[in-house]
Amino acid sequence: MSRRKKISPPTPVPSLSAQQTALEQFRVLLPPDEFLALLEELERPLLPAFRINPLKTTSQAVADWCEWYGWQVQPVAFCSTGWQVRQARTPLSQTLEHRFGHYYIQDAASMLPAELFDLPASPHPLILDMAASPGGKTTHLISRTLDRGLTLANDAGLERITPLRLVLQNWGTVNTAVTRFPAEKFGRWFPGVFDWALLDAPCSMQSLRPTESHPMRPISPREQSHLARRQTAMLMSALAAVKPGGQVVYSTCTLAPQEDEAVLDEVLRRLPNAVQVDSVSNRLPQPAPALTTAFGQTFHPQVQNALRLWPHRFSTSGFFAARLTRTDEMDLPTEPHPARPLRETGQEPLNRPMAQEIAEWLKNTYHFDLTSVLETYRLELWRSQASIFAVPTAFLETFDGLPCQMLGLKVLEDTPQGWQPAHEWVNRFAHHFQSGCLSLPDEMLDEWLKGKDVPMPRSAGNPPPVWIVFDERNRFIGRGRSSGIWLKNLLPRRGIG
Numbered sequence: 001m002s003r004r005k006k007i008s009p010p011t012p013v014p015s016l017s018a019q020q021t022a023l024e025q026f027r028v029l030l031p032p033d034e035f036l037a038l039l040e041e042l043e044r045p046l047l048p049a050f051r052i053n054p055l056k057t058t059s060q061a062v063a064d065w066c067e068w069y070g071w072q073v074q075p076v077a078f079c080s081t082g083w084q085v086r087q088a089r090t091p092l093s094q095t096l097e098h099r100f101g102h103y104y105i106q107d108a109a110s111m112l113p114a115e116l117f118d119l120p121a122s123p124h125p126l127i128l129d130m131a132a133s134p135g136g137k138t139t140h141l142i143s144r145t146l147d148r149g150l151t152l153a154n155d156a157g158l159e160r161i162t163p164l165r166l167v168l169q170n171w172g173t174v175n176t177a178v179t180r181f182p183a184e185k186f187g188r189w190f191p192g193v194f195d196w197a198l199l200d201a202p203c204s205m206q207s208l209r210p211t212e213s214h215p216m217r218p219i220s221p222r223e224q225s226h227l228a229r230r231q232t233a234m235l236m237s238a239l240a241a242v243k244p245g246g247q248v249v250y251s252t253c254t255l256a257p258q259e260d261e262a263v264l265d266e267v268l269r270r271l272p273n274a275v276q277v278d279s280v281s282n283r284l285p286q287p288a289p290a291l292t293t294a295f296g297q298t299f300h301p302q303v304q305n306a307l308r309l310w311p312h313r314f315s316t317s318g319f320f321a322a323r324l325t326r327t328d329e330m331d332l333p334t335e336p337h338p339a340r341p342l343r344e345t346g347q348e349p350l351n352r353p354m355a356q357e358i359a360e361w362l363k364n365t366y367h368f369d370l371t372s373v374l375e376t377y378r379l380e381l382w383r384s385q386a387s388i389f390a391v392p393t394a395f396l397e398t399f400d401g402l403p404c405q406m407l408g409l410k411v412l413e414d415t416p417q418g419w420q421p422a423h424e425w426v427n428r429f430a431h432h433f434q435s436g437c438l439s440l441p442d443e444m445l446d447e448w449l450k451g452k453d454v455p456m457p458r459s460a461g462n463p464p465p466v467w468i469v470f471d472e473r474n475r476f477i478g479r480g481r482s483s484g485i486w487l488k489n490l491l492p493r494r495g496i497g
């Protein structure tokens with residue numbers, strides 16, 4: 001059969017720039033008129049796009065943002081919470097809503113993978129994001145389950161963990177754990193455990209829309225086959241980690257078929273009876289099928305069910321995504337996962353009287369109903385040094401001991417002045433705080449957002465340990481402490497710019 005023939009990429013044309021060279025190899029993969037449409041599309045600037053955070057806001061807010069910031073937007077065809085921006089007086093990155101995690105700036109193409117999953121029957125699914133940093137798609141997975149499922153956000157890169165944690169904290173997720181392990185391990189450690197697994201794989205980044213973070217350069221055949229082999233191993237691991245009936249989405253920001261289609265082909269060959277590539281074309285308003293052949297290789301017929309977003313199809317970057325369902329058992333090796341129980345890391349669960357005391361304190365001071373939040377999201381209170389965290393029960397049930405870089409969300413800080421609600425907790429649940437709140441006059445807003453203390457605005461009632469501060473549009477803008485005639489600004493230093 002010709003199907004197994006090796007792929008050999010065409011020889012680069014030496015006189016072209018690196019980027020043009022990289023582009024030229026795609027000419028043979030499209031009919032001439034489509035390649036022309038692609039070239040024309042690439043002449044146009046990529047439309048910036050954003051996806052709202054349903055944990056903090058609703059689609060109705062977009063109309064306000066358009067008015068306040070002079071935006072003209074159009075909905076993303078395949079993501080009900082995503083918008084592309086045709087015009088913007090205020091850039092997307094410079095609004096208060098961006099700073100406080102009301103939306104995530106993301107190319108529209110990257111909004112496809114999380115949309116491909118079907119919601120499982122359980123309202124609390126277990127979700128694995130294998131290569132998660134900086135967390136764009138993790139925030140989307142969390143949004144799709146409204147933070148009710150447990151999301152394990154993993155990335156192997158040491159320097160990738162801090163950006164991931166910051167993004168997730170600002171998104172306000174409570175049901176998330178961040179880990180740092182090779183994705184290849186999860187199938188061995190947690191076989192048949194997850195409902196969904198996303199593999200947004202490290203790839204050659206041939207998206208045809210180069211940016212600073214996604215440069216486009218010619219990739220040597222050696223590098224390409226190394227990337228394809230790594231993606232195959234990660235995808236095998238993802239498939240092993242989901243339950244029978246569970247779904248895996250494999251995505252890349254490259255259009256190189258030596259990864260994409262060839263990786264799916266290889267996995268279907270290795271697991272002929274245990275997985276299928278699902279048809280998900282109904283998620284798009286017009287077809288965007290994967291290739292059936294490329295550079296002499298003919299792919300397994302199911303590969304065509306994957307989605308290949310050429311930039312000219314939906315005015316996005318180039319992107320590839322496929323949804324696979326695990327249809328049967330897989331006979332793959334297993335091994336115990338690393339374990340270091342939480343209690344051995346200096347953390348301990350709060351006993352019932354202490355947990356009750358804290359719930360009562362929040363109720364009396366802020367009219368905040370902690371008990372109902374803990375029940376809705378299946379959380380338990382743990383103490384870690386001078387802080388109280390809400391820890392996902394599902395993590396303790398299924399992954400107890402797996403070393404984490406972040407787990408749950410901080411609720412309270414124990415300070416020399418006593419308890420105070422943590423910034424990340426208030427940023428998520430600001431509108432559940434019914435007293436102890438202050439409205440800051442507009443003329444003080446700029447100084448406040450720069451992190452400066454401001455004169456204490458007029459307030460009603462006894463001062464709480466810290467005020468929950470809103471602006472005149474009723475947007476949460478931080479916490480503040482009364483200090484004589486001043487309101488001391490407790491905004492975290494890192495977010496100030």
Ligand SMILES: C[S@@+](CC[C@H](N)C(=O)[O-])C[C@H]1O[C@@H](n2cnc3c(N)ncnc32)[C@H](O)[C@@H]1O
Nearest residue numbers: 131132133134135136137156157182183200202
């Ligand atoms: C395409 S990026 C992920 C982008 C992310 N999903 C998002 O939407 O923001 C690929 C990530 O894979 C990580 N990575 C590379 N090799 C890995 C491995 N063996 N296991 C886990 N993560 C890995 C990289 O550190 C990188 O952050």
